[in-house]
Amino acid sequence: MPSHQSRPARTFLLLAVLGAALPSAIVVASGMGYVSIPLWTVIKVIAAGISGQESALEKFQELYLTVVFDVRLPRILTAAAVGSGLALSGVVFQGLLLNPLADPYTLGVSAGAAFGASLALLLNVTLFGQYTVAVFAFAGASLTLAAVIFLSSSAGGVSSNNLILSGVIVTAILSAGISFFKYLAQERVSVIVFWLLGSFASSTWTDAGLTWLLTAAGFAVFLYFGRDLNLLCLGGRTASSLGVDPFKVRLILLLTGSCLAAACVSVSGIIGFVGLLVPHMMRSITGPDHYRLLPASLLVGGILLLGADTVTRSLLPAEVPIGVLTALIGGPFFCVIFRKRQMAL
Amino acid sequence: MLFTIRSLSYTYGQSPVLEEVSLDLQAGTFYGVLGPNGSGKTTFLDLLSGHKQPSTGNIRFRDRDLQEFSKRELAREIALVPQDYALSFPFRVEEIVLMGRYPHLPRFAAPSRPDLDLVAQALEQTGTAALRNRYITDLSGGEKQRVIFARALAQQTPVLLLDEATSNLDVKHGLQLLQLARRRNREDGSTILAVFHDVNQAACFCDVLLFFKQGRLVHCGPTAHVLTAQTLQSVFEVQARVFFEPELRARQVVFKPPETPELEASPEPDNDESLYTLEKAQAP
Numbered sequence: 252m253p254s255h256q257s258r259p260a261r262t263f264l265l266l267a268v269l270g271a272a273l274p275s276a277i278v279v280a281s282g283m284g285y286v287s288i289p290l291w292t293v294i295k296v297i298a299a300g301i302s303g304q305e306s307a308l309e310k311f312q313e314l315y316l317t318v319v320f321d322v323r324l325p326r327i328l329t330a331a332a333v334g335s336g337l338a339l340s341g342v343v344f345q346g347l348l349l350n351p352l353a354d355p356y357t358l359g360v361s362a363g364a365a366f367g368a369s370l371a372l373l374l375n376v377t378l379f380g381q382y383t384v385a386v387f388a389f390a391g392a393s394l395t396l397a398a399v400i401f402l403s404s405s406a407g408g409v410s411s412n413n414l415i416l417s418g419v420i421v422t423a424i425l426s427a428g429i430s431f432f433k434y435l436a437q438e439r440v441s442v443i444v445f446w447l448l449g450s451f452a453s454s455t456w457t458d459a460g461l462t463w464l465l466t467a468a469g470f471a472v473f474l475y476f477g478r479d480l481n482l483l484c485l486g487g488r489t490a491s492s493l494g495v496d497p498f499k500v501r502l503i504l505l506l507t508g509s510c511l512a513a514a515c516v517s518v519s520g521i522i523g524f525v526g527l528l529v530p531h532m533m534r535s536i537t538g539p540d541h542y543r544l545l546p547a548s549l550l551v552g553g554i555l556l557l558g559a560d561t562v563t564r565s566l567l568p569a570e571v572p573i574g575v576l577t578a579l580i581g582g583p584f585f586c587v588i589f590r591k592r593q594m595a596l
Numbered sequence: 597m598l599f600t601i602r603s604l605s606y607t608y609g610q611s612p613v614l615e616e617v618s619l620d621l622q623a624g625t626f627y628g629v630l631g632p633n634g635s636g637k638t639t640f641l642d643l644l645s646g647h648k649q650p651s652t653g654n655i656r657f658r659d660r661d662l663q664e665f666s667k668r669e670l671a672r673e674i675a676l677v678p679q680d681y682a683l684s685f686p687f688r689v690e691e692i693v694l695m696g697r698y699p700h701l702p703r704f705a706a707p708s709r710p711d712l713d714l715v716a717q718a719l720e721q722t723g724t725a726a727l728r729n730r731y732i733t734d735l736s737g738g739e740k741q742r743v744i745f746a747r748a749l750a751q752q753t754p755v756l757l758l759d760e761a762t763s764n765l766d767v768k769h770g771l772q773l774l775q776l777a778r779r780r781n782r783e784d785g786s787t788i789l790a791v792f793h794d795v796n797q798a799a800c801f802c803d804v805l806l807f808f809k810q811g812r813l814v815h816c817g818p819t820a821h822v823l824t825a826q827t828l829q830s831v832f833e834v835q836a837r838v839f840f841e842p843e844l845r846a847r848q849v850v851f852k853p854p855e856t857p858e859l860e861a862s863p864e865p866d867n868d869e870s871l872y873t874l875e876k877a878q879a880p
Binding site: 346349350351405475478481482484485486487488489491492493494495496534538539540 | 609642645646647667668670671672674675676678683684685686687688691692695696698699703751757
């Protein structure tokens with residue numbers, strides 16, 4: 252059967268190319284910015300920084316070391332991790348909710364995070380130092396998720412329609428709350444608005460490390476349940492007849508996906524369209540099989556968001572908030588895909 | 597005994613869907629499940645397959661409580677062909693049928709040669725081999741239904757549950773799939789439990805008929821005994837004439853539309869030829 256030989260081969264090739272593209276993009280992006288560094292020098296600087304042999308660098312290159320390691324790499328790595336995390340949880344949400352138009356924010360995770368963050372910014376809480384806003388955002392997202400799951404669960408378990416509806420309702424309520432906070436904040440409203448628009452400008456090594464750790468953990472969980480996820484795409488009843496406990500597996504995946512999305516939102520603000528678009532694009536190349544779709548989305552999500560952040564950081568005359576940029580590029584692009592699909596039917 | 601069902605009830609929210617069903621199901625029998633819409637047929641299948649948990653009462657499968665089985669153990673024993681299926685994602689037909697082998701494969705194992713052979717065989721038998729590389733989302737309703745049937749065949753289970761599995765199909769394909777189920781039943785001794793809307797199809801294929809009405813099992817027995825005008829009148833509230841069709845060696849039914857002249861009273865058919873089913877199936 253040729254299809255059984257060619258498909259893994261093609262997927263392997265795709266993953267190999269993407270797997271090489273992500274590190275390359277990280278290196279290239281490290282050289283771009285206000286201080287432009289030639290590619291070869293960047294490679295030397297990164298090699299020196301990682302190996303600790305900083306003495307091998309020439310005097311003027313030590314400045315580059317600071318620029319690359321203290322300023323650029325934390326931001327670049329955080330952007331890539333958030334892109335990957337959002338794309339992964341988008342894949343899982345679309346599969347679980349049986350809806351190719353679902354995204355990590357469908358269940359109100361973004362509204363919850365925004366509510367938590369706005370509250371912290373409004374009241375000027377500094378309980379957890381510089382991580383206060385992130386902690387509040389994460390708590391807001393988690394509580395929202397709990398509320399949505401509670402609202403949508405019935406005698407027969409959680410159904411995808413109920414989940415989507417509950418997500419919409421809770422999001423609407425929280426949005427009203429956020430508007431009220433903005434109103435209360437008066438002249439300090441800009442702090443809230445900027446946070447909501449999303450930015451990697453203040454990302455630290457801790458942010459980068461945490462988001463990569465969570466993205467990797469989420470990826471491991473999703474891959475472990477990859478086959479179950481394939482079956483859940485055919486509906487709970489079918490999955491159940493093929494050996495999956497739909498209630499248990501759905502809950503585990505919903506929680507993992509939402510935690511991942513919440514973590515991404517809390518370090519970066521609300522960045523739309525990555526979680527919707529990337530799984531969509533990748534599914535048309537790899538097919539819906541999650542063993543292929545998950546790694547491809549992880550890599551492409553990372554590359555895309557890192558690319559978008561580099562564009563706004565170094566190419567545009569003024570820094571456009573990353574959430575605005577992804578929506579401005581992603582929105583029309585999504586319209587094109589969507590329209591193409593409608594015409595193909 | 598394959599299934600031993602005792603005072604099985606299922607309540608959804610406040611409303612009872614199934615009430616006090618007690619029944620034994622024997623291995624190797626072709627059962628037909630009949631009843632009006634909303635009489636609890638689908639719920640009955642869901643309880644047997646372990647998808648839903650009984651509110652009260654219990655089901656024993658192979659002398660063990662059904663709830664003691666893991667989902668995967670059950671999926672190696674019982675396959676389901678559902679009537680409504682969510683197919684929002686463009687899996688290829690072959691991938692869908694291969695999913696029938698998942699319960700037999702460890703989590704990260706690639707399918708072996710025998711697995712792929714079973715898939716090819718199931719595609720062949722259901723006449724979907726030509727579709728193997730097509731996307732499931734591009735197929736017609738009838739083609740999808742045959743692919744889902746192929747998946748259940750590839751699952752190679754001793755019990756096969758069909759939930760109106762042929763209602764989307766034209767006459768030829770419907771009969772073809774039921775014939776496949778019958779062959780499983782006669783040759784491999786598989787147990788088939790099929791929900792039907794078409795009483796005549798049920799009469800043609802089933803050894804034993806179960807009639808549900810308002811969540812209760814109201815009639816149950818060998819087709820030649822229970823398929824009578826009185827049964828149909830009491831279950832479906834329509835007038836019918838039941839006769840023996842010698843070429844099918846089975847009973848068949850014609851229904852009288854409401855507000856038409858009374859059907860001519862006909863004697864109940866002799867059971868002499870259809871009695872052969874009695875040897876296979878005994879009423880519990």
